[in-house]
Amino acid sequence: MISGALKNKRAFAALFLLALFLFCAIFACTAEGGGEMAGMAADPTPEPPTPQPILVSLGDPVPADTAVPAPTLPPTPTPEPTPTPVPTLDPNGKYIALTFDDGPNGKAGYTKDLLAVLRKYEVKVTFFVVGYKLETERNMEALREAAADGHEIGNHTYDHANLSKYSDEGIRKQMARTNDAIEKIIGYRPTLFRPPYGESNQTVRAFAKSNGMAVIMWDLSTHDWYHEDAGKTFAAVKKDAHPGSIILMHDSVKSSAEAVEKIIQWLHGEGYTIITVGELLRLRHGEIKPGTQYRHGVPAG
Numbered sequence: 001m002i003s004g005a006l007k008n009k010r011a012f013a014a015l016f017l018l019a020l021f022l023f024c025a026i027f028a029c030t031a032e033g034g035g036e037m038a039g040m041a042a043d044p045t046p047e048p049p050t051p052q053p054i055l056v057s058l059g060d061p062v063p064a065d066t067a068v069p070a071p072t073l074p075p076t077p078t079p080e081p082t083p084t085p086v087p088t089l090d091p092n093g094k095y096i097a098l099t100f101d102d103g104p105n106g107k108a109g110y111t112k113d114l115l116a117v118l119r120k121y122e123v124k125v126t127f128f129v130v131g132y133k134l135e136t137e138r139n140m141e142a143l144r145e146a147a148a149d150g151h152e153i154g155n156h157t158y159d160h161a162n163l164s165k166y167s168d169e170g171i172r173k174q175m176a177r178t179n180d181a182i183e184k185i186i187g188y189r190p191t192l193f194r195p196p197y198g199e200s201n202q203t204v205r206a207f208a209k210s211n212g213m214a215v216i217m218w219d220l221s222t223h224d225w226y227h228e229d230a231g232k233t234f235a236a237v238k239k240d241a242h243p244g245s246i247i248l249m250h251d252s253v254k255s256s257a258e259a260v261e262k263i264i265q266w267l268h269g270e271g272y273t274i275i276t277v278g279e280l281l282r283l284r285h286g287e288i289k290p291g292t293q294y295r296h297g298v299p300a301g
C-alpha cells in the first residue's frame with residue numbers, strides 16, 4: 001500500500017511538473033505576439049513571396065503588370081547574295097589595247113617589272129610570246145605570272161620567224177610548236193596569233209583558222225625596239241592613240257616597261273579604258289573569227 005501510494009505521489013508530481021512546463025512554454029510563446037512557431041502553427045502554408053518583376057528590378061521603366069508583350073517581329077528575310085557585277089563594256093566607249101611582243105623577258109626581269117605596273121593600275125594587256133623563249137624556267141615563270149594575272153597570251157611564232165621566208169610546212173611548224181609550248185605552261189592554247197614583222201599570208205591565215213586563232217596586227221607602232229627611249233614611246237602613244245587602237249610595244253625592251261606607267265596614266269586621263277585585244281574585238285564584232293586578220297577594233301578589210 002505504502003509503496004503504491006508513494007508511486008502515485010511521484011507520478012502525480014511528475015505529471016504536474018510536466019504540465020507546468022508545457023503551460024509556461026505555451027504562455028511564453030503566445031506572449032511574444034506570435035512568434036515563428038505560433039505563426040507557423042496558425043498558418044502552416046504561408047503565401048509564397050510575391051516574385052519581383054525582373055523588368056522592374058532591372059530598372060525597366062515599364063512596370064511588369066503593364067508591360068505589353070514584345071511584338072512579334074516579321075521573320076528577317078534571308079538576304080539574297082549580291083551577284084558580282086559583270087563588267088559591261090559600252091560599245092560606244094573609249095577603248096584601247098596595249099600589246100607586248102617578243103617576251104617573256106625573265107632574265108632581265110622586264111616582263112615582271114611590267115606586270116607589277118599593270119597590277120598597280122589593274123590593267124589587262126595582251127602578250128605575244130616567242131616559243132623558244134619558253135625553254136628557260138625564268139621565262140616560263142614570267143609567262144605563268146602574266147596568265148595568272150589575267151593577261152591575254154598570244155602566239156608570236158617559235159623562232160620569231162619572218163614567215164614570208166618559210167615554206168607552208170615551216171609556217172605551220174612555227175605556229176604549232178608555239179601553241180604547244182604555251183599550253184604546256186599555262187594549260188590552254190592561245191586564240192590569237194601575231195606574225196613577226198607583220199608578215200602574214202594565206203598559209204598563216206589558213207593555219208590560224210583551222211586552229212581557232214585570229215591574226216592580230218596593230219595600227220599604232222611605238223617603234224620602241226628601234227629607239228629604246230621611254231620618252232619617245234610615250235610620245236608615239238600620245239600622238240596617235242584613238243579609240244579602238246591596237247598599240248604595239250615590246251616587253252623585251254627595257255624602256256617600254258619604264259614608259260608604260262606614264263602611258264597608262266595618260267590614257268586614263270584621256271578617258272580611255274585599256275582592255276585586251278580579245279575584249280576589244282569581241283566588243284566591236286561580237287565574236288572573233290578564226291583566220292580573220294585584224295589591225296584595229298574594226299576588220300582590216
Ligand SMILES: [Zn+2]
Pocket residue numbers: 101102156160196197
Ligand atoms: Zn616580234
